[in-house]
Amino acid sequence: MLAYTMLQNFFPHEITTPIKHYSKKLLNFFYPYITITFPEYEADDDFQRSSSYASIKRYLNTLSSAQAKHLQASVAPDTDAVVLAMASNSSEEVADVFENIKLWWSSGETQPSSQTITFGPQEADKRFFSLTFHIRHRAAVCDRYLKHVLEQGKEIAVRERKRKLFTNSRENEGGGGSHFLRRRLWSEVVFDHPATFQTLAMDPEKKKGIIDDLTNFSESKDYYKSVGKAWKRGYLLYGPPGTGKSTMIAAMANLLQYDVYDLELTAVKDNTELRRLLIDTSSKSIIVIEDIDCSLVVTGQREKKEKDEKKEEEEKDPMKKMMMMGKEKKESEVTLSGLLNFIDGLWSACGGERIIVFTTNYVEKLDPALIRRGRMDQHIELSYCGYEAFRVLAKNYLDLEEHDLFGRIRELLGETKMTPADVAENLMPKVKGEDKEGCLMRLVEALVKVEEEEKLMAQKLAEEEEEEEKKKKENGVAENEQASSSRDGVVILNGA
Numbered sequence: 057m058l059a060y061t062m063l064q065n066f067f068p069h070e071i072t073t074p075i076k077h078y079s080k081k082l083l084n085f086f087y088p089y090i091t092i093t094f095p096e097y098e099a100d101d102d103f104q105r106s107s108s109y110a111s112i113k114r115y116l117n118t119l120s121s122a123q124a125k126h127l128q129a130s131v132a133p134d135t136d137a138v139v140l141a142m143a144s145n146s147s148e149e150v151a152d153v154f155e156n157i158k159l160w161w162s163s164g165e166t167q168p169s170s171q172t173i174t175f176g177p178q179e180a181d182k183r184f185f186s187l188t189f190h191i192r193h194r195a196a197v198c199d200r201y202l203k204h205v206l207e208q209g210k211e212i213a214v215r216e217r218k219r220k221l222f223t224n225s226r227e228n229e230g231g232g233g234s235h236f237l238r239r240r241l242w243s244e245v246v247f248d249h250p251a252t253f254q255t256l257a258m259d260p261e262k263k264k265g266i267i268d269d270l271t272n273f274s275e276s277k278d279y280y281k282s283v284g285k286a287w288k289r290g291y292l293l294y295g296p297p298g299t300g301k302s303t304m305i306a307a308m309a310n311l312l313q314y315d316v317y318d319l320e321l322t323a324v325k326d327n328t329e330l331r332r333l334l335i336d337t338s339s340k341s342i343i344v345i346e347d348i349d350c351s352l353v354v355t356g357q358r359e360k361k362e363k364d365e366k367k368e369e370e371e372k373d374p375m376k377k378m379m380m381m382g383k384e385k386k387e388s389e390v391t392l393s394g395l396l397n398f399i400d401g402l403w404s405a406c407g408g409e410r411i412i413v414f415t416t417n418y419v420e421k422l423d424p425a426l427i428r429r430g431r432m433d434q435h436i437e438l439s440y441c442g443y444e445a446f447r448v449l450a451k452n453y454l455d456l457e458e459h460d461l462f463g464r465i466r467e468l469l470g471e472t473k474m475t476p477a478d479v480a481e482n483l484m485p486k487v488k489g490e491d492k493e494g495c496l497m498r499l500v501e502a503l504v505k506v507e508e509e510e511k512l513m514a515q516k517l518a519e520e521e522e523e524e525e526k527k528k529k530e531n532g533v534a535e536n537e538q539a540s541s542s543r544d545g546v547v548i549l550n551g552a
């Protein structure tokens with residue numbers, strides 16, 4: 057520096073400038089380190105935050121909180137946790153080691169050069185990270201280390217974020233956009249459901265099978281790629297109301313740390329909107345369509361025909377037609393083929409790592425095309441509460457693993473059909489401090505009551521069947537008599 061000042065003092069500008077230039081080049085030639093800069097905003101778009109900057113920031117947070125002396129604290133909007141990051145422009149470096157290569161990270165800010173008016177982020181806001189390493193590691197850093205940093209950063213983001221529950225509804229139409237003018241398709245809330253597979257009451261072996269299937273799916277990115285299959289899986293959950301279908305979806309999301317998209321099909325205008333909704337979902341998510349049998353035309357052609365006939369009738373009547381005009385606009389035009397396309401069309405592969413779940417109370421009503429293997433890979437029946445499921449509920453609700461009444465309950469559960477929801481309701485203490493035996497007794501009484509009702513129902517059904525049979529027989533006798541009397545008539549006639 058001193059040499060430069062002396063040069064400037066003694067020699068004219070025309071001579072000093074090239075000397076400076078070439079000495080810098082010479083220094084660069086012998087300087088054996090490379091520095092890569094990662095700006096916060098995309099180079100060609102001042103409004104677009106760089107995703108790599110965010111990933112690097114997360115990756116560095118762990119290194120910084122252990123090494124740096126100047127830290128910046130902030131509260132992450134999604135997690136409520138205090139995050140410590142390297143303070144920008146603190147001229148501090150944090151070191152990292154990868155495959156025995158030493159690297160140094162630092163953060164900085166571009167200082168505003170002059171007072172300028174800008175529509176993008178202020179120049180002072182233009183932060184960046186710099187990575188410095190020896191020139192001989194160029195290939196390893198560019199090929200592997202950077203990939204490692206970005207992947208780790210993304211993983212940390214998934215781990216730390218609060219998961220979301222997204223819903224679509226017609227109210228969203230024309231609403232404020234998340235990205236300037238773009239219409240928001242999904243509205244979101246924090247997903248905070250406490251259900252886990254541990255608290256889900258069902259046969260333990262079946263439960264283990266589902267957990268294994270899910271974890272295997274989430275870890276099989278490379279496998280799906282190698283067999284040329286889109287990285288997604290379909291589950292059909294069916295069974296009577298209150299058997300835990302929705303609870304299982306929450307448990308799935310909690311197990312895999314996925315977001316949940318609760319898709320209300322009847323609120324989707326048409327196939328195009330359905331596709332747009334799909335494209336707007338992120339990976340690591342479960343897309344749920346509850347009560348699929350109640351949604352649209354998926355129950356096959358029969359209902360569609362009935363609907364068409366009804367529509368024709370209404371169109372003939374001008375009064376009815378007028379009344380229907382307002383309503384019709386709201387009716388969804390999503391078709392079965394649109395839905396099939398949603399599940400396994402070309403668009404469904406965008407993003408990957410998605411689980412699609414359908415639930416229904418009436419599996420037999422569904423169009424076979426919708427639930428064939430490959431679309432819905434796993435069909436899971438959730439049924440009435442068995443003894444093993446009851447034990448899980450007893451542990452959850454009463455913290456009981458054994459009790460004298462368990463034998464009687466086992467017997468009763470074998471003979472009756474009670475949903476886990478009803479069993480849970482009976483087990484739940486009704487007043488604070490209610491004793492556990494009292495809760496179990498309430499369940500026993502409820503089971504006995506259900507058993508009696510079922511017996512009465514069966515008796516009634518048998519009686520009705522008997523009555524029907526009797527009627528059939530009587531009708532048969534009457535018809536026979538009529539036939540023989542008419543034959544008699546013919547004989548008489550012929551005889552005449």
Ligand SMILES: Nc1ncnc2c1ncn2[C@@H]1O[C@H](COP(=O)(O)OP(=O)(O)OP(=O)(O)O)[C@@H](O)[C@H]1O
Nearest residue numbers: 255256257296297298299300301302303476477480
């Ligand atoms: N298998 C289960 N394990 C634990 N709790 C259950 C189970 N089944 C039902 N429950 C309890 O009953 C309530 C209702 O269950 P859930 O909403 O999951 O039933 P569902 O099968 O989705 O019913 P629907 O067909 O009416 O949607 C839940 O709040 C849950 O606490």
Ligand SMILES: [Mg+2]
Nearest residue numbers: 301302303346
């Ligand atoms: Mg449900």
